[in-house]
Amino acid sequence: MSTYLPPPLDDSDFELLGRASTATLATQLYRRGIRQPFLVGVSPLGDRFQGFVGEAYTMRFIPCREDVDPVGDPYRTGNVLQWEAIETVGPRQVLVVDSRDDTSAASAGDMLVTRAMKRGAAAFVTDGALRDGTAIAELGFPAYARAVTATTRPASFHVADLNVPIGCAGVAVYPGDILVGDRDGVIVVPRALAAEIARPAMEQEELEHWLYKRVRNGQPLWDTYPPSAETLAEYAAWKAAQPENRTEGISA
Helix, strand or coil: CCCCCCCCCCHHHHHHHHCCCHHHHHHHHHCCCCCCCECCCCEECCCCCCCEEEEEEEEEEEECCCCCCCCCCHHHHCCCHHHHHHCCCCCCEEEEEECCCCCCCECCCHHHHHHHHHCCCCEEEECCEECCHHHHHCCCCCEEECEECCCCHHHCEEEEEECCCEEECCEEECCCCEEEECCCCEEEECHHHHHHHHHHHHHHHHHHHHHHHHHHCCCCCCCCCCCCHHHHHHHHHHHHCCHHHCCCCCCC
């Protein structure tokens, strides 16, 4: 077994990643060979939040089986890993559920999601469904799913593992990976690349915001997007002229 542990991330890395869109992060990851890190089909519930950034705390489901998961109280079967996860997740962590893209039952409901929120979790993400969608949407807490259902989790799923590598919406997620969400969805940033792309992503975000305004004002794509050397020089001059970048009159 490998003993390699990526270096810890600074608070500034989380802050910079949180300022980048999932689209920008996808571009940065593509440049480094990661082709498809976005959780396609997983969408935010409600509109009372803008996004999140946090570390993956994973949960893996398998299909339930009648002799192991009889109808009744899950506590009696001993399958209480879901509760353990909720009572263990901490600040800046994201509960990420591998529901096998199956929306036949819920990954959680408002009680569990609310408790995760109260424990300081950054978000709850599943490639399955959530119960109590309206109540969760009103929390203003970042919750993402494929669908909403009233069907309880034990009707279809057995919680098999916590904090192991999983697949969520077809994307590999390892414990400690960095997940970033916005109004478009969720992207998985391999932890070993998170610090490397944090500042370039923020810089790309600023550049593309400036380029977008030019396109919005009628500029053609040629030489604008992607920007030519001349356009990049114009951007550099514009950025240097902004008040926050001026140093005139400031002594060393």
